[in-house]
Amino acid sequence: MAHSMINTRLLLRFLRTFILWSPGALVALLWLFPLYWMLITSVKPDRLILTGIDLIPTEVTWDHYRTVVADTPVGRWFTNSIVTSVSVVAGSLVLGSLTGFALARMHFPGRTAIFWLLISSLMIPPEMGIVPLFIGVLRLDIQDSYLSLIVPPLASVFPVYLYRQFFLSFPRELEDAAAMDGCSRFGTFLRVALPLAKPATLAGAILIFTGNWNSFLWPLLVAFKSEWKTLPVGMAVYTRLDIQGTATQSGYGEAMAAVAIVALPTLIFFLVLQRYFIEGVTQVGIKG
Amino acid sequence: MSVPQDISPMSGADAHRAHVQPPAREGIWAEIFRYRDNRVALALIVPSLLALILVQLYPILYTGWLILTNEKGVFIGLANLTRLTSDTIFRGALIFSLKMAIVVVPVSLLLGLGLALLIRSEYAGRKAIWISILIIPLMVSEIVAGTMWKIMYHPTLGLVNVPLTLLGLEPIIWLMKANTAFIALCIVEVWRISPLAFLLLYAGLNQVPRDIYEAAAVDGATRWRAFWDMTIPYIRPMFSIATILLFVWSTRTIGTIAATTAGGPGRATWNLSWYIYGMSFQRLKPHYASAAVIVMLLMTYIAGAIFVKYLWVERKQR
Numbered sequence: 011m012a013h014s015m016i017n018t019r020l021l022l023r024f025l026r027t028f029i030l031w032s033p034g035a036l037v038a039l040l041w042l043f044p045l046y047w048m049l050i051t052s053v054k055p056d057r058l059i060l061t062g063i064d065l066i067p068t069e070v071t072w073d074h075y076r077t078v079v080a081d082t083p084v085g086r087w088f089t090n091s092i093v094t095s096v097s098v099v100a101g102s103l104v105l106g107s108l109t110g111f112a113l114a115r116m117h118f119p120g121r122t123a124i125f126w127l128l129i130s131s132l133m134i135p136p137e138m139g140i141v142p143l144f145i146g147v148l149r150l151d152i153q154d155s156y157l158s159l160i161v162p163p164l165a166s167v168f169p170v171y172l173y174r175q176f177f178l179s180f181p182r183e184l185e186d187a188a189a190m191d192g193c194s195r196f197g198t199f200l201r202v203a204l205p206l207a208k209p210a211t212l213a214g215a216i217l218i219f220t221g222n223w224n225s226f227l228w229p230l231l232v233a234f235k236s237e238w239k240t241l242p243v244g245m246a247v248y249t250r251l252d253i254q255g256t257a258t259q260s261g262y263g264e265a266m267a268a269v270a271i272v273a274l275p276t277l278i279f280f281l282v283l284q285r286y287f288i289e290g291v292t293q294v295g296i297k298g
Numbered sequence: 299m300s301v302p303q304d305i306s307p308m309s310g311a312d313a314h315r316a317h318v319q320p321p322a323r324e325g326i327w328a329e330i331f332r333y334r335d336n337r338v339a340l341a342l343i344v345p346s347l348l349a350l351i352l353v354q355l356y357p358i359l360y361t362g363w364l365i366l367t368n369e370k371g372v373f374i375g376l377a378n379l380t381r382l383t384s385d386t387i388f389r390g391a392l393i394f395s396l397k398m399a400i401v402v403v404p405v406s407l408l409l410g411l412g413l414a415l416l417i418r419s420e421y422a423g424r425k426a427i428w429i430s431i432l433i434i435p436l437m438v439s440e441i442v443a444g445t446m447w448k449i450m451y452h453p454t455l456g457l458v459n460v461p462l463t464l465l466g467l468e469p470i471i472w473l474m475k476a477n478t479a480f481i482a483l484c485i486v487e488v489w490r491i492s493p494l495a496f497l498l499l500y501a502g503l504n505q506v507p508r509d510i511y512e513a514a515a516v517d518g519a520t521r522w523r524a525f526w527d528m529t530i531p532y533i534r535p536m537f538s539i540a541t542i543l544l545f546v547w548s549t550r551t552i553g554t555i556a557a558t559t560a561g562g563p564g565r566a567t568w569n570l571s572w573y574i575y576g577m578s579f580q581r582l583k584p585h586y587a588s589a590a591v592i593v594m595l596l597m598t599y600i601a602g603a604i605f606v607k608y609l610w611v612e613r614k615q616r
Binding site: 111118131140141146227 | 440
């Protein structure tokens with residue numbers, strides 16, 4: 011009798027887990043499905059794309075990728091995107107860590123006021139800046155240059171907030187120990203605080219990198235010549251598709267290949283660093 | 299569980315200040331500069347402030363000037379704003395943005411909360427994998443998301459219509475009718491935005507100390523009571539931050555609309571961002587568009603204030 015009780019209990023447990031998990035697994039599948047469909051469509055030959063819906067392609071071709079690479083300066087756009095995103099990540103992390111450290115660990119007049127000034131600027135819509143900045147870029151005649159692509163996104167408050175939250179929980183004993191050993195405040199920041207802030211740095215790097223890689227409106231505006239487009243802006247040519255689906259229009263394979271070329275670098279970057287990202291997000295904890 | 303910080307105005311490395319005689323009156327700046335710490339702090343903060351002044355403050359002032367003038371640079375007072383009140387296209391875009399937020403924000407929040415609770419529960423092994431899967435949409439750009447979903451909605455190539463055809467119904471041309479296009483865009487936005495809700499709420503749940511649940515269980519509280527009386531109060535501030543961010547994101551999407559409907563059919567899927575972008579850069583009326591920007595700013599601040607007021611209830615200290 012005891013035996014059967016254990017069995018029912020096990021069965022109930024299993025049922026409960028199953029009931030809880032099947033929606034979870036379903037959501038996870040649906041979540042990734044559009045991405046899967048994008049990749050699958052990008053490697054299907056045109057006639058398979060148009061004739062039917064099969065979840066696993068019976069024939070794989072790289073033609074769409076070849077067409078996209080042959081028709082566009084992909085290499086140049088890729089370089090533009092990489093240079094821009096990496097510079098923005100480096101620059102805004104430097105600015106953010108310096109300011110975040112000062113706001114969290116140092117006492118100076120106006121500290122709270124400056125913090126709230128920075129935080130309130132988080133709510134200003136980006137649309138607000140775009141017209142004046144665009145006019146500014148035209149006046150300075152720096153359209154079609156890395157300067158116009160990199161400088162405006164540098165002034166981001168998010169890394170300041172991220173580092174401040176992280177440095178707030180930095181133990182004072184370490185700071186005092188560093189001071190005893192003759193470290194200046196800046197030395198403490200550089201040699202003690204910053205190395206310990208690695209989770210925050212990596213989480214910030216991932217978010218800022220993907221944010222900039224994917225940004226669309228600003229690079230679209232400042233790139234007049236084709237050679238100064240970033241990857242998403244350049245590839246947008248392929249996304250103008252017929253939405254009625256009446257004709258036997260081709261171009262869907264190319265569109266999906268183009269979109270995959272835009273998406274893959276950030277996805278790979280994220281998957282390589284996801285461990286640190288999750289660690290950073292849960293540790294920094296963004297205090298409530 | 300608060301982190302010890304900044305309790306005394308002078309502690310640690312600043313303690314030496316206590317022994318310094320107050321300086322003679324020589325102006326506030328001289329006073330500030332007297333201390334090495336202040337000079338260092340200033341040096342650390344000035345680069346960020348300069349960048350913000352250049353990229354945020356200057357545009358705000360410039361926008362203020364744009365609103366009050368017309369294309370010829372003549373001062374016209376509030377005419378741009380009053381003109382906006384009778385602009386039916388603007389009204390349509392504003393209503394569309396709000397409608398979208400009203401649908402997308404609660405759905406994403408509930409979905410995010412449910413998933414966060416599920417991943418946080420003891421049933422979830424290998425949390426890192428689940429978290430990674432769930433936040434992947436955050437890594438994809440609006441254009442990519444839009445193009446991907448456009449194929450999904452395609453009447454013959456897409457999969458959204460497969461269940462309908464299996465049931466013997468006519469496939470829907472989702473993006474060609476105003477109503478279905480709205481639903482379709484809401485689904486894309488939920489897909490794109492709810493990972494943010496999940497991430498923030500998961501981080502919030504991680505702040506809840508586990509031992510309070512054990513204490514509650516000892517006192518005979520049901521799980522439901524524990525959730526309602528302990529978890530919810532703990533994550534409320536995070537919930538309001540998530541609400542504000544989701545509201546901002548969902549009213550402001552432009553890439554997904556550009557890639558799916560391009561504002562169509564007609565002007566049925568114009569939102570505020572789309573309107574502002576078209577007005578500034580296609581119709582070349584940045585002065586008039588700035589008035590719409592101000593309305594958007596006000597809308598965000600009002601919504602933010604409401605969310606903070608009604609959702610952000612700090613835990614009572616015991």
